[in-house]
Amino acid sequence: MDLNTLNNFLTDIAVAPFTGGSRLAWPFLVASVVLLFAFLLFSANNAVLRGQARQLLTWRYWLNGQSGLDLAYTLLNSALKLWVLVPLLASQMVATIWVINLLQQAFGPGPDWQLAAVGMAGLFTVVFFLLDDVTRFALHWALHRVPGLWHLHKVHHAAENLTPLTLLRVHPLEMALYYCRSLAVVSVVGGVFIYCFVGKVMAWDIIGINGFAFLFNALGANLRHSPVAIQFGALEKWFISPAQHQIHHSVQPQHHNVNYGSALAIWDRWLGSWRSGAEAIDLKFGLSQGQPLRDHPSTSHSPASGQIVR
Numbered sequence: 001m002d003l004n005t006l007n008n009f010l011t012d013i014a015v016a017p018f019t020g021g022s023r024l025a026w027p028f029l030v031a032s033v034v035l036l037f038a039f040l041l042f043s044a045n046n047a048v049l050r051g052q053a054r055q056l057l058t059w060r061y062w063l064n065g066q067s068g069l070d071l072a073y074t075l076l077n078s079a080l081k082l083w084v085l086v087p088l089l090a091s092q093m094v095a096t097i098w099v100i101n102l103l104q105q106a107f108g109p110g111p112d113w114q115l116a117a118v119g120m121a122g123l124f125t126v127v128f129f130l131l132d133d134v135t136r137f138a139l140h141w142a143l144h145r146v147p148g149l150w151h152l153h154k155v156h157h158a159a160e161n162l163t164p165l166t167l168l169r170v171h172p173l174e175m176a177l178y179y180c181r182s183l184a185v186v187s188v189v190g191g192v193f194i195y196c197f198v199g200k201v202m203a204w205d206i207i208g209i210n211g212f213a214f215l216f217n218a219l220g221a222n223l224r225h226s227p228v229a230i231q232f233g234a235l236e237k238w239f240i241s242p243a244q245h246q247i248h249h250s251v252q253p254q255h256h257n258v259n260y261g262s263a264l265a266i267w268d269r270w271l272g273s274w275r276s277g278a279e280a281i282d283l284k285f286g287l288s289q290g291q292p293l294r295d296h297p298s299t300s301h302s303p304a305s306g307q308i309v310r
């Protein structure tokens with residue numbers, strides 16, 4: 001590898017986390033700032049939000065030992081993506097074709113259902129979004145509840161200062177697990193749709209559609225890793241607000257192992273692990289000190305409710 005190639009490669013590693021469909025791409029960061037201003041102006045509890053948002057204006061919030069670590073993980077994971085995951089991206093297509101072949105062997109030629117392109121794209125987007133979201137929830141649940149996996153996920157929860165960069169502060173193996181999850185969802189949903197609507201759509205059409213994810217990122221997803229506890233009002237019960245994810249990062253024992261959701265709150269409500277963003281009052285983030293909290297989920301039960309309260 002000559003110096004020029006190495007230079008280009010290192011530049012790619014530094015730029016990749018902030019471009020393309022990444023949540024940290026500048027249009028999504030700008031959208032988060034716009035949404036933050038809207039809440040600061042119009043929210044019912046905007047006095048509290050203003051106090052929290054003031055932290056964002058201090059240099060100490062953005063530049064400290066924690067942010068150095070966040071950046072280190074961001075670059076490490078970016079390199080991992082470019083060296084390992086991007087080369088594997090081709091296998092998204094390969095895995096999708098494998099699913100189609102499997103369906104053809106099991107059930108013969110596809111049914112060739114007729115549906116307008118807009119209807120097909122809409123149906124695909126909804127099905128993909130639901131499966132994508134529930135599998136994210138399931139993997140996040142496992143990262144907390146399976147002791148071996150929790151050791152990986154602790155890296156994310158060790159953050160005591162939540163910034164948008166905390167999103168990428170994850171153990172490389174956790175990132176690999178999320179990649180495998182994504183590969184499975186894309187290939188199964190894409191494969192089934194291409195099989196059912198055979199000849200109507202190219203594989204890359206299917207894989208390229210992810211409208212809800214775009215909307216999710218555009219609607220201030222970056223604010224969940226921030227100290228500003230924004231709630232979604234009437235939609236709070238249905239979508240994971242920034243305040244709900246901040247509760248997920250709280251050191252308080254009653255907040256441990258709650259709000260695993262990514263976009264939808266329904267999975268947490270279904271499992272009884274949902275907490276409203278209204279509980280996000282004076283939160284401290286990070287791992288609880290002096291005890292192996294969340295290290296193993298099996299023992300601590302609330303005598304009153306019988307529910308696990310870690």
Ligand SMILES: [Zn+2]
Pocket residue numbers: 140144153157248
């Ligand atoms: Zn977590």
Ligand SMILES: [Zn+2]
Pocket residue numbers: 156225245249
């Ligand atoms: Zn988080």
